[in-house]
Amino acid sequence: MGLLGYTLRRLLHAVPLLLAVAVLNFVLIAAAPGDPVTALVGDFPAPPDYVAKVRLDYGLDQPMPVRLARYLGHLARGDLGYSFANRAPVASLVAERLGATLKLTGTALGVASLLGVALGLAAARRAGGLLDRAVRLGATAAYAMPEFWLGQLFILAFAVWLGWLPSQGDGPLRGAAPGWAGVIEGLRYLLLPATALALRYIALIARITRARAVEVLRAEFVLAARARGASEARILLDHVLRNAAPAVLTVIGYNAGFLLAGSALTETVFGWPGIGRLLFDSIAARDTPTMLAILLMVSATVVLANLVTDVLHRLLDRRVA
Amino acid sequence: MSALLDIAGLTVALADGATLVEDLSLAVARGETVGLVGESGSGKTMTAHAVLGLFPAPGIAVTRGHIRLEGTDLATLPPAARRGVRGRRIGMVFQDPSSYLDPLLTAGRHIGEAFRAHGVTDRLPARVAAALASVDLPASAAARFPHELSGGQRQRVLIAAALALDPALLIADEPTTALDVTVQAGILDLLRRAARARGLGVLLITHDLGVVAETCDRVAVMYAGRIVEQNDVRALFAAPRHPYTQGLLASVLDPGRDAPPFAMPGGVPAAHAMPRGCRFHPRCPLALPDPCAAAVPPFAGGLACWRADAARAGAWAAA
Numbered sequence: 204m205g206l207l208g209y210t211l212r213r214l215l216h217a218v219p220l221l222l223a224v225a226v227l228n229f230v231l232i233a234a235a236p237g238d239p240v241t242a243l244v245g246d247f248p249a250p251p252d253y254v255a256k257v258r259l260d261y262g263l264d265q266p267m268p269v270r271l272a273r274y275l276g277h278l279a280r281g282d283l284g285y286s287f288a289n290r291a292p293v294a295s296l297v298a299e300r301l302g303a304t305l306k307l308t309g310t311a312l313g314v315a316s317l318l319g320v321a322l323g324l325a326a327a328r329r330a331g332g333l334l335d336r337a338v339r340l341g342a343t344a345a346y347a348m349p350e351f352w353l354g355q356l357f358i359l360a361f362a363v364w365l366g367w368l369p370s371q372g373d374g375p376l377r378g379a380a381p382g383w384a385g386v387i388e389g390l391r392y393l394l395l396p397a398t399a400l401a402l403r404y405i406a407l408i409a410r411i412t413r414a415r416a417v418e419v420l421r422a423e424f425v426l427a428a429r430a431r432g433a434s435e436a437r438i439l440l441d442h443v444l445r446n447a448a449p450a451v452l453t454v455i456g457y458n459a460g461f462l463l464a465g466s467a468l469t470e471t472v473f474g475w476p477g478i479g480r481l482l483f484d485s486i487a488a489r490d491t492p493t494m495l496a497i498l499l500m501v502s503a504t505v506v507l508a509n510l511v512t513d514v515l516h517r518l519l520d521r522r523v524a
Numbered sequence: 525m526s527a528l529l530d531i532a533g534l535t536v537a538l539a540d541g542a543t544l545v546e547d548l549s550l551a552v553a554r555g556e557t558v559g560l561v562g563e564s565g566s567g568k569t570m571t572a573h574a575v576l577g578l579f580p581a582p583g584i585a586v587t588r589g590h591i592r593l594e595g596t597d598l599a600t601l602p603p604a605a606r607r608g609v610r611g612r613r614i615g616m617v618f619q620d621p622s623s624y625l626d627p628l629l630t631a632g633r634h635i636g637e638a639f640r641a642h643g644v645t646d647r648l649p650a651r652v653a654a655a656l657a658s659v660d661l662p663a664s665a666a667a668r669f670p671h672e673l674s675g676g677q678r679q680r681v682l683i684a685a686a687l688a689l690d691p692a693l694l695i696a697d698e699p700t701t702a703l704d705v706t707v708q709a710g711i712l713d714l715l716r717r718a719a720r721a722r723g724l725g726v727l728l729i730t731h732d733l734g735v736v737a738e739t740c741d742r743v744a745v746m747y748a749g750r751i752v753e754q755n756d757v758r759a760l761f762a763a764p765r766h767p768y769t770q771g772l773l774a775s776v777l778d779p780g781r782d783a784p785p786f787a788m789p790g791g792v793p794a795a796h797a798m799p800r801g802c803r804f805h806p807r808c809p810l811a812l813p814d815p816c817a818a819a820v821p822p823f824a825g826g827l828a829c830w831r832a833d834a835a836r837a838g839a840w841a842a843a
Contacts, residue, residue, distance in 0.1 A: 427624040429578050431685055432611030432641035441637065445628050520628055522671050 210514055217506045222275075224502040228495055229274055233267050240287075261287065274495070284492030288485065293496045296481060303373050304477030308466045310397040315404035316455065322405070323412025323447075324439055330417050338409055345406035350465045354399040354472035361395060368395050371474035396473040400465050404458065411454045415447035422446075449516045456512025460505040527551035527592075528725040529575065529693050534589035536570050536749075542795040544570045544584065546749045549823070552693065557719055557726040559736040559757070561772070562746035565792040568729045571746075572695045575727070576616055577606045594692065612642045615686030617715075619698040621678035625670040631656070631681040632666030638688040655684040659714060676707035680714065687718060694719070697729045712739055733776050737761055745769045748792055748803040754826045765827050767808050767839035774840060786840065802830060810834050 240257050258264050262273065277284060283293040326338040362370035373392050380388055419425065420443060428438050467479025474480070478497055485493035517523050529552040536545040545567040552558045560568045573579050574586050577598060591598045593613060598606065610616075618624040625634060635652045639645070653663035659680040670678055679699060686694060696715060700708035716739060719726050728739060736743055737757065744754040745766065753766040764770045774786035790807040793799060801818050805811035810831040815821070821828045829835060 422626075423580075423618065423620070423623040424626040426578060426580055427616075427618055427682070428626070428637060430576055430610055430616040430618075431638040432607050432609075433637055434607065434641065437637075437641065441629070441633075442626050446626070521669050522627060 206514065206517055209517065210510070213510050213513065217503075217510065220506060221499065221503055225275065225278060225495070225499055226271065228498045228502075229271050230267075232491055232494060233270070278499075283496040286485070286490050286493045288488035288490040289493070293492045296493060297478065297496055297500070300476060300478050300481050303475060304466055304470070304479060306373070306393065307396055307400060307470065307475055307477055308462055310393060311401035311466075312404065312455070312462060314397065315401040315408055318401075319405045319408025320412050320444070320451065322409040323414075323451075324416055324443065326409065326413045327416030327420060327443070328435070328439065330413075330420075335413070338413065342406035342410045345402045346410070348402065349468070350399050350403060351468040351472050353402060354396065354469055357395045357399055358472070368392075370395070373475050373477075396469050396475055399472070400462075400469045403465065404455075404462065407454060407458065408451060412447055412451050415450045416443045419443045419446040445519065448519055452512050452515050452519075456508045459508030460501065463501050463504060528554045528556075528594060529727065530590070530592040531571070531575070532590045532592075534571070534574060534591060535587045536567070536574050536584060537587045538795060539583040539585075540796075543587075543749055543798070544795050545574065548589070548746075548749075548751055550744055550751065550754075552725040552727050554692070554725050555719065555723045556742065557716075557728055557740045559740035559743040560727060560729045560746060561731060561733065561736055561743060563731060563772075563792050565748075565794075566746040567749040568731075568746055569697055570749075572616070572697050572727065572729055575693075575695060576610055576614060577601075578610070608642070611638050611686075611691070612689045613691050614693045614695060615689075615691040617679070617683050617686050617694065617696040617699045620702040621675060621682050622670065622702070624682060625678055627670055629669075630666060631661075631668050631670070631673065634681060635666070635685045635688055638685045642689055644689070651688070655688045656681075658687065658718070659684040674707075675703050676710060679703060679707075679711050683711075683714065683718070687722070687724075690722065691724070693725045693727065695727045695729070698731070699728070700735060701730070701732070708735075715739065733761075733772065745772070748798060749795070750803060750828065751823065752804065752828050765832060765835060766804075766829050767810055767831070767835050768804050770835065770839050771807075788840075802828075808839065810839050 240254055240261070240263060255264075262270065265273075274284070283297065285291075286293050286296055289296055322338050322342075326332075326335040329335055358370040361368045369392050374389055416439075420438075422442075425438055425442055428442055433441070463479070466477065467482055469475065470477045470479035471483045478500070481493065482497045484490070485497065529550075531548060531550045534545055534548040535543055537543045548567075548571060550558070550560070550571075560571060562568050570579075570584070573584075575591055575593075575598070579585070586599050589599070593609065598609060601609070625631075629637075632649075632652045635655045636648050639648060639651055644651070649666070652666050656663055656665050661677060661680050661684070665673070665677065665681070668677075670681075673681065683699075694715070699715065700711050703711060712735060715726065715728075718724060728735070730736060740757045742754070743757050743760045744751045745760075745768065746752070747768050753760070753764070753769045755765075760769065761773065764773050768788075771786065771788040775788060777785050788807060793803065793806070799806050799817070802808070802811070802816045802821050805816040808816065808831075811817065812831070815830045819830075821830045831839075
């Protein structure tokens with residue numbers, strides 16, 4: 204079967220999956236104690252008829268199945284709903300924040316992929332050597348550290364004590380510098396959160412790359428390539444990297460969900476105005492429409508990441524049927 | 525005429541000193557096919573790896589001897605120069621073409637790799653097509669992945685890559701062992717034709733005496749890291765002189781004979797448990813406590829055996 208047909212079929216399969224996710228999310232949140240009206244009104248003693256009116260306005264007086272049906276109906280038309288807490292359409296809230304999250308996760312994933320693969324290959328070249336032992340130890344340590352704790356350490360060290368880098372936000376509040384100065388200013392804000400988020404994935408990718416590369420370097424086809432006179436550098440690029448790639452891509456793809464979860468924590472610690480921060484705030488405010496929209500987006504991203512992983516795997520290895 | 529490949533006193537050892545090949549001397553002339561035969565573990569493959577300067581596991585090294593190719597001692601070459609010899613002056617074909625081809629690269633990439641490794645980058649598609657044609661494969665095979673090829677076709681791709689730069693010496697390590705019998709003949713024929721057409725020296729490593737009889741000009745029989753007998757192929761088959769060679773030849777299946785083939789008792793000793801004296805003496809029906817168990821027999825006149833005279837009548841006649 205062609206790759207295009209495969210991709211289309213997988214996309215088709217994603218529709219019922221995402222529908223089930225949407226239903227499950229809605230039911231879970233509806234079943235949880237507390238409701239948006241009490242969160243909106245707060246501890247302030249509101250008159251019962253006011254509370255009843257708000258409930259009516261937001262359609263919360265209806266039984267759950269009716270609300271679910273209405274939610275799914277809106278969803279089908281691409282309407283993500285209205286945020287009680289922010290008094291704005293969810294779609295515009297999410298759109299506003301999406302860029303910041305893509306910048307943070309994209310940077311972290313890009314850096315982690317490049318650095319992780321490079322470290323893994325370098326470690327595998329001299330398995331058991333000094334660099335290999337350093338990479339393995341460093342990877343274990345980095346993997347064990349949660350990003351929110353690491354983020355707070357970074358803030359303490361580089362923002363509070365050393366005062367080198369800003370600790371909050373994705374840029375200066377007012378008057379960003381023009382041209383290159385502005386880009387550098389932006390990078391200064393990006394450095395700490397991106398590093399805090401990337402470290403786990405550098406460790407993860409370095410470990411899987413090293414493990415696969417060590418295996419491939421022992422393969423008989425590598426001996427045959429050496430017998431043809433191929434240099435070690437070419438062998439790493441042409442044979443080892445290519446044969447390690449499916450495993451590395453699979454690990455990256457299957458961790459897409461964890462990367463987004465990590466991003467939510469990192470955004471919260473660094474005051475980064477992204478989707479993760481929005482999710483955190485919407486949970487605190489019982490802002491159900493925003494929560495549901497973000498959870499669905501995360502699920503869609505995970506499904507999409509796995510699809511891309513599988514398609515790339517098939518592109519790299521034609522034996523996968 | 526000086527030999528193309530001249531191995532003298534070669535010893536290959538593990539890091540702890542146990543020898544895998546000991547004091548091996550062997551020559552291959554241009555246009556000559558020399559068979560290196562013996563049971564598994566006799567050191568045939570290690571000899572091939574020593575010539576290439578590539579060992580499949582760390583800790584194995586050449587500890588003594590010369591390996592001269594066209595007069596240059598390979599063992600003393602710096603690593604970069606050694607790499608320049610591999611693929612360009614010496615081509616190697618391996619036992620199992622399935623595992624010696626990268627599953628993720630096309631046949632064409634494998635052959636192209638040989639060219640690129642030695643700085644040949646122009647007209648690659650044409651060169652690859654010519655290399656494929658030389659092993660009777662169509663140019664379209666270049667785009668095929670290993671899993672899309674048959675075992676015989678895979679071996680042809682490996683041979684094409686090994687011969688791509690027109691080396692002077694081809695080492696073929698059990699090139700037909702992993703193939704169907706019907707395919708074996710085609711591969712052997714191909715190797716024979718390539719050797720004749722290019723004036724190639726071939727070192728053919730095998731345990732299959734049928735392959736030797738069909739392909740080789742000369743045969744060296746290895747046992748436990750040493751060559752025990754060496755002769756012209758006809759002479760060796762007609763009149764094997766070493767008890768081990770006699771045993772090997774007697775164990776070949778003979779359809780014309782009713783009785784089951786002869787099975788030599790025992791097996792090749794491990795590298796760490798080599799017997800003193802003649803390494804074959806624990807399995808030899810003619811062995812004497814002295815000298816066989818006491819001293820290594822010298823290799824002289826194509827034979828290393830203390831009991832050459834007694835063996836002339838057939839060492840295994842009584843067995």
